[in-house]
Amino acid sequence: DADVTQTPRNRITKTGKRIMLECSQTKGHDRMYWYRQDPGLGLRLIYYSFDVKDINKGEISDGYSVSRQAQAKFSLSLESAIPNQTALYFCATSMSSYNEQFFGPGTRLTVL
Amino acid sequence: QKEVEQNSGPLSVPEGAIASLNCTYSDRGSQSFFWYRQYSGKSPELIMFIYSNGDKEDGRFTAQLNKASQYVSLLIRDSQPSDSATYLCAVNMRYPASGTYKYIFGTGTRLKVLA
Numbered sequence: 121d122a123d124v125t126q127t128p129r130n131r132i133t134k135t136g137k138r139i140m141l142e143c144s145q146t147k148g149h150d151r152m153y154w155y156r157q158d159p160g161l162g163l164r165l166i167y168y169s170f171d172v173k174d175i176n177k178g179e180i181s182d183g184y185s186v187s188r189q190a191q192a193k194f195s196l197s198l199e200s201a202i203p204n205q206t207a208l209y210f211c212a213t214s215m216s217s218y219n220e221q222f223f224g225p226g227t228r229l230t231v232l
Numbered sequence: 233q234k235e236v237e238q239n240s241g242p243l244s245v246p247e248g249a250i251a252s253l254n255c256t257y258s259d260r261g262s263q264s265f266f267w268y269r270q271y272s273g274k275s276p277e278l279i280m281f282i283y284s285n286g287d288k289e290d291g292r293f294t295a296q297l298n299k300a301s302q303y304v305s306l307l308i309r310d311s312q313p314s315d316s317a318t319y320l321c322a323v324n325m326r327y328p329a330s331g332t333y334k335y336i337f338g339t340g341t342r343l344k345v346l347a
Contacts, residue, residue: 217334221266
């Protein structure tokens with residue numbers, strides 16, 4: 121089955137550490153997204169990419185950076201993690217803005 | 233005003249009843265509308281999408297869209313305890329400056345189906 125995968129699934133780290141979350145997809149979609157989810161705040165868009173050369177900031181990009189290494193891979197980095205970046209992070213893909221998004225299983229990140 | 237609004241709930245319904253979930257959106261130019269179900273700690277999964285005014289049925293689920301009133305709803309018939317989850321509404325909306333579209337999620341409504 122075409123799929124969206126995320127690694128790691130869980131990560132505990134300390135304040136100030138650099139962290140990379142990885143996302144891979146076999147759906148053949150050009151569009152990829154990174155979201156974070158916090159209780160009561162829903163899904164908030166961090167970054168999105170329409171293709172390898174097109175990367176855009178979402179509503180909460182401060183403190184994050186991304187890399188689109190290939191059509192199938194989109195990584196999210198926290199250069200210097202802080203406790204309020206503790207959240208559930210999801211990667212998603214879509215064929216276009218008119219179509220549904222397909223989500224990875226999520227990464228639970230805890231910053232101590 | 234939030235771009236996509238949902239009542240956070242919880243909405244509690246007895247088993248076998250109809251659950252009605254509502255979502256309003258701000259952009260009249262929105263073209264596609266989605267309902268996702270999310271179990272606690274899991275990723276959202278698509279239940280239904282709707283593009284045109286009116287009703288769209290899929291099994292126990294019916295999506296209703298009213299573009300004039302800018303709302304979309306999800307009805308779940310014969311609700312089961314396994315339907316207990318958070319339901320997210322998503323709408324594609326235009327960026328005013330560029331005219332391109334973005335995908336906006338509501339914060340979700342938590343549904344509890346009581347056995």
